[in-house]
Amino acid sequence: MERLKIAIQKSGRLNEDSLKILKESGISVSNGLDQLRATVSNFPMEILYLRNSDIPQYLIDGVVDIAIIGENLLVEKDQGSIKVLEKLSFSKCRVSLAVPKTFEYNNIKDLAGKKIATSYPNTLNKYLKSEGIDAELHQISGSVEIAPNIGLADAICDIVSSGSTLFKNNLKEVEVIGRSEAVLAVSPEISESKKEILDKLRFRLQSVLKARNFRYILMNVPDGQIQKVISILPGMRSPTVLPLAEKGWSSIHTVIEKNKFWEVIDELQDLGAEGILVAPIEKMVI
Template sequence: MSKLKIAIQKSGRLHDDSMKILKEIGISIDNGKDQLKASARNFPLEVFYLRNGDIPQYLKDGIVDAAIIGENVLIEKGNGISIIEKLGFSKCKVSVAIPKAQPYTSLNDLNGKRIATSYPKTVNQFLEKEGIDAQLHIINGSVEIAPNIGLADAIVDIVSSGSTLFKNGLKEAEVLLKSEAVLAVSPKISDENQSTLRKLQFRLQSVLKGRQNKYVLLNAPNDKLENIVKILPGMNSPTILPLAKEGWSSLHSVINKNEFWDVIDELKENGAEGILVCSIENMVI
């Protein structure tokens, strides 16, 4: 049986998050220290550990069938590669940053300036769209140092927490795009491996849905059920079970984590008691 070949970043936060979600979807990978390729014990999968910037070419050439990769890298280097799932982790921004002491009012301040970046395609497209005339210096590596050594007036680079900018005396001025980890697929993937990829994607979707929701159990008097049911629609409708205590019922449902505290407050106001909240490991719909 053919194995699905998937690339992930060889080190760093994206590597750690990718390995974590593969573990959460039940895939056990036998990999030793400094191994560049490893197989899964319980799924037809082979993992390639590669430099993030090299992965788009491996996808284009069909050396790997799929990849967990930063969306920003695909925008820069992944022309013709399809994204089939956004994974919700390793989020970052690609931003313009300038020295802290430098005033900034609008994008027009970048006209005539020198910008250092590792993302020339992304930056050129952005500047062209905004009608800004600036000079690019392409740097592979520590872009943040460019303003300090007089090589550039500004930089465009990945920003996560902003701590690296702060340490180098820079501040974020504009956000070009927002990025997160995605599941990308090679245009040369075989039909057999496409079928395996769909199984992998289904597992990923189940974990991602679980991360986005909370399981809620609560008790309520029967005369308050109608109002509480309106607050807790669940996936179709909440589960309602009678309690041993006469006139009371137990309700089980799911709440989106982004609405969680507002919903809990509303439930309490409408008579809910004994509210128990649980994380969801997987959510199959």
């Protein structure tokens, strides 16, 4: 049986989140410790655990058909032939410039002629050129944030999530030059037959991603307020209304965007809604 080959990061946060979304999509992965290849028992797919920086080239060469990878790496490798199919809403970060806290920074011109350490030289070079800034770049791997402390550089360019690593190294973020998240990327060499398998996987992923943005909400409402409650609930099509055993009351069930709930909770309570329950949704097929 033909199998879709997917590459994910060998270890780290991206690895964990990638396996999590595959599991939520009904993909059963069975692999042992330190195994570089894993089979899937219930879907025509094979997983290859690869070093993050190697994945773009494997996609270009057609060694793997698809990959879950950080968008920032595709930008750095300048692989325009690799198509991004889905943004996966995890492993979000930004590519930023940072300087020591004692550095008097006003704007990007303050870095002209300075030494900047980075693991993303292409991304940084493009940004500096666009700003008309000439600086000296030092390409290093790992622990970029230590460079200013040991006198290797005046500033750094690196990925930032929470900013805690910068804080621990007495650095401050001064410019965001790009934003990134995990994406599903596809090889330009993928065959038509494997595209059919990919479409099925993509459908599953989309169902999981949609569900993460919504919540299932149910509440008890006085019958006289049903229409008003329905009018303020941004449901998908039409709420379900069920009569309760207690006369004069009904239960309303609907789906709401998770970030909209707190916007309407006060209105719902003012209309007499009681016993409001909010639950996560595992999958959503629209």
